[in-house]
Amino acid sequence: MAIWGLSCSLLVNTTGSSAAASKEPSADPFLKLTQTDLDLGFYRSANGLPATNYWQQAVDYTINATLDPIAHEITATATIDYQNNSPDSLSHLYFALDHNAFRPEAEATFQLLTSGKTSSQSRKQARVSAGGFNILNVLDNRSNTLTWREQGTNLQITLPEPLRSGDTQTLQISWTLPLTDKVATGVRSGYETLGDGARIYVAAHWFPRALAYTDYAGWQLKPFLQQGEFSTEFGDYSVTISVPENYTVAASGDLQNPRQVLNKKQFNALESASREAVTIIGPSEASQRRKKSADKDFRWIFSGETMRDFAFAASPAFLWQAKVDSQGRKLQQFYPHEAASLWERFGLAAIDHTLRVYDDALLPLNMQSISVVNAAGIGMEYPGLATVATRPERTVNTEQHPAWDRLTKYDFIGSVIHEVGHNYLPMKINTDEREWAWLDEGLVSFIEYRAEHSWEASFDVIYGEPRTIAGYTNHDLHQPIMSSADSLYRKIDNAYNKTASMLNTLRHLVLGPEVFDPALSAFAKAWEGKRPMPGDFFRAIESASGTDLSWFWRNWFYENKHIDLTISAVTLEDQRLVVSTKDVRSPPAMAYTVGQIRDFMVDEDTTLIDSYTAPLHEDRVNATADSLETDEAARKTHWYMLTIENHGNGLLPIPLQLDFYNAPSQNLTIPVYAWMNAKNGAVQLDLPLDRKLVSACVDPLWLTPDTNRKNNCVEVENP
Numbered sequence: 001m002a003i004w005g006l007s008c009s010l011l012v013n014t015t016g017s018s019a020a021a022s023k024e025p026s027a028d029p030f031l032k033l034t035q036t037d038l039d040l041g042f043y044r045s046a047n048g049l050p051a052t053n054y055w056q057q058a059v060d061y062t063i064n065a066t067l068d069p070i071a072h073e074i075t076a077t078a079t080i081d082y083q084n085n086s087p088d089s090l091s092h093l094y095f096a097l098d099h100n101a102f103r104p105e106a107e108a109t110f111q112l113l114t115s116g117k118t119s120s121q122s123r124k125q126a127r128v129s130a131g132g133f134n135i136l137n138v139l140d141n142r143s144n145t146l147t148w149r150e151q152g153t154n155l156q157i158t159l160p161e162p163l164r165s166g167d168t169q170t171l172q173i174s175w176t177l178p179l180t181d182k183v184a185t186g187v188r189s190g191y192e193t194l195g196d197g198a199r200i201y202v203a204a205h206w207f208p209r210a211l212a213y214t215d216y217a218g219w220q221l222k223p224f225l226q227q228g229e230f231s232t233e234f235g236d237y238s239v240t241i242s243v244p245e246n247y248t249v250a251a252s253g254d255l256q257n258p259r260q261v262l263n264k265k266q267f268n269a270l271e272s273a274s275r276e277a278v279t280i281i282g283p284s285e286a287s288q289r290r291k292k293s294a295d296k297d298f299r300w301i302f303s304g305e306t307m308r309d310f311a312f313a314a315s316p317a318f319l320w321q322a323k324v325d326s327q328g329r330k331l332q333q334f335y336p337h338e339a340a341s342l343w344e345r346f347g348l349a350a351i352d353h354t355l356r357v358y359d360d361a362l363l364p365l366n367m368q369s370i371s372v373v374n375a376a377g378i379g380m381e382y383p384g385l386a387t388v389a390t391r392p393e394r395t396v397n398t399e400q401h402p403a404w405d406r407l408t409k410y411d412f413i414g415s416v417i418h419e420v421g422h423n424y425l426p427m428k429i430n431t432d433e434r435e436w437a438w439l440d441e442g443l444v445s446f447i448e449y450r451a452e453h454s455w456e457a458s459f460d461v462i463y464g465e466p467r468t469i470a471g472y473t474n475h476d477l478h479q480p481i482m483s484s485a486d487s488l489y490r491k492i493d494n495a496y497n498k499t500a501s502m503l504n505t506l507r508h509l510v511l512g513p514e515v516f517d518p519a520l521s522a523f524a525k526a527w528e529g530k531r532p533m534p535g536d537f538f539r540a541i542e543s544a545s546g547t548d549l550s551w552f553w554r555n556w557f558y559e560n561k562h563i564d565l566t567i568s569a570v571t572l573e574d575q576r577l578v579v580s581t582k583d584v585r586s587p588p589a590m591a592y593t594v595g596q597i598r599d600f601m602v603d604e605d606t607t608l609i610d611s612y613t614a615p616l617h618e619d620r621v622n623a624t625a626d627s628l629e630t631d632e633a634a635r636k637t638h639w640y641m642l643t644i645e646n647h648g649n650g651l652l653p654i655p656l657q658l659d660f661y662n663a664p665s666q667n668l669t670i671p672v673y674a675w676m677n678a679k680n681g682a683v684q685l686d687l688p689l690d691r692k693l694v695s696a697c698v699d700p701l702w703l704t705p706d707t708n709r710k711n712n713c714v715e716v717e718n719p
Helices: 098-102 107-115 121-128 264-271 283-291 337-361 406-421 438-453 466-473 491-511 513-527 534-545 550-558
Strands: 058-068 073-083 090-096 134-140 147-151 154-163 168-178 190-193 199-203 235-244 248-251 278-281 297-307 312-315 319-324 330-335 369-374 380-382 385-388 565-572 578-581 636-646 654-660 663-670 683-688 693-698 713-717
Touching: 058 199, 090 168, 134 147, 134 154, 154 168, 199 369, 235 248, 235 312, 248 297, 248 330, 248 369, 264 278, 278 283, 283 337, 312 385, 319 337, 330 337, 337 369, 337 406, 337 438, 337 513, 369 406, 380 406, 385 406, 406 438, 438 491, 438 534, 466 491, 491 513, 491 550, 513 534, 534 550, 565 578, 565 693, 565 713, 636 654, 636 693
Parallel strands: 058 235, 330 369, 369 385
Antiparallel strands: 058 073, 073 168, 090 154, 134 168, 147 154, 190 199, 199 312, 235 297, 248 312, 278 319, 319 330, 380 385, 565 636, 578 713, 636 683, 654 663, 654 693, 693 713
8 A cells, every 4th residue: 555645764673583583484485475385386377377278177976865863873875986187197196084083092082182282081982983984885887886994084996907098987885984072072963952953954065076186185094083174176066864754854956846745835845936035844733843763765866066065964953944145045044943044034135145245245146945954063164054053052141132142243253254265265166175274264354343343333243354363473383374274273262263353464464455356256256166275366366456466475474473563763853752652442343444344234234133233433433633734734834753663573564653733644654665674773753843743653454463562653743
């Protein structure tokens, strides 16, 4: 961003060190990151877009599965068509068996027992006693048995002859999979038992899923250690799920046979879904289904095109509501009566709001059905299906408050926003989660920040405010964002919050929304249906914004830097002035200052207002400084000189506010390139004599992750 209204020269000193400093910092922080530095090869262009010869594999599935609630087991057979679009011949195919991570001998179990990440002994025992996949057979398209072996959480299948470039291999895999108690284990997939014995099943990573084979790394063969998530291929799915007749199924893709699994009333309600919410299964009917014993199974059939995964949830306890959004997408939610008050009030509205914000920030989501399911355990995302655990268990029973507390409300809405947001990344923009957690979690959290702040001004927002990562960036466990997902010590602080916060700094301080926003959207549209690497993202933002950001990626993504800006001295015509620390209160969230959010979901739909909803404090948000008039600035006769030091080691532009006696304040931003030849020196600001400088403040709106706010602002005593 440009300097407004003032001419200046700057030499700034960087001093100090930190335990969090990178062990191998770059000699020149402004050195251009090359294609080699970014690991961008022959199939990826230098402008951040897929090259003309870009390729990726395609893997289609036809699956027939049966859920047995008595045995807590899935029995299934999958016919898989593997299309080799790579230029290579493949002698083996690899599939993920993520549930094998719970076996006693698994790498993930060893990590769990030695890392101290799980403190509960009962949870440890529940995990190690859980089973994995039982592969029954692997056949080719002629029913010949193929050689296969399990390698931890991976399945290796040896092909009778190499699969040549452009050819397709058809396989048939049959297996059984025991499901474990989600509450006892805390894992993504399994079952929850409700108070009356009714169960909710979540089947996630429940079938052998083709591991990614990529131009940049070959096979993605890292084991599933439960932190680095998933790296799969796009494909078309047709899935038949047999469950007891009193069960309701929510799944990825679109329901193909509603007439066969719903009664007439339910079917008509589903078909009549409009902008207003309709109930397909209500409280009384769900209560009856919970009590009913099933005499037969129903077969629910779902299909979807160009999906990277498939998951489903099934329960007799589900209430089911649906609506259609402005783009014609069907929004659905499934939950037991234990969650009803909270979910009925906010659920569908939260899905709708999420899609509007992410559509605007990235690209319109091309998906016919988006569902959210309430189930215990880890909130998680799959194509068109998300699980969220929050229920109004923490209640406030007063006349002034509803049947949930503040934490429950914002945890629920925030979880829906985050998990539904994943339909864009990585479900449509297929990032490699096993390698780079930030490329989906951080980008989703970055836009989640906007969605939550635009829900209502009193929202308890977790991710995205630079001030919230200051302590982490100066901590011994601070790591570069580009660290491998499984190597992160504090994944939430790093991949989620640091990424979201630094992207907000990039958007508002470095580039400006008018430049950054079109660049991000261009990246998303270019990589829809494809698999970008971090370097593709970096190059795409640079190309669309017309800005070399090598210094930014190096400081805040490749290295573990921190920043601590301070005004150490002020002089007037070579006379050093007396300065003292100025106490300032924290500014509002940057979403409301530089972000200028003024439109809220609760204003559009007043039924979403509850006792925790509060208005935006316009007096604080609008207390921004004005620029000096040009003709006044031209009457300069004296010079002030400010010395700005950085006790950290990271680079960013310097936001600066100057306050004058009996005159408007002046805001300016000193470019990052002022650091390029930094030596002992000063900022020289051309000011008129009759405008006395009374105070100065670096980063007044807290747009940077400054680690010490107490030294940012000074009061100036003039002669």
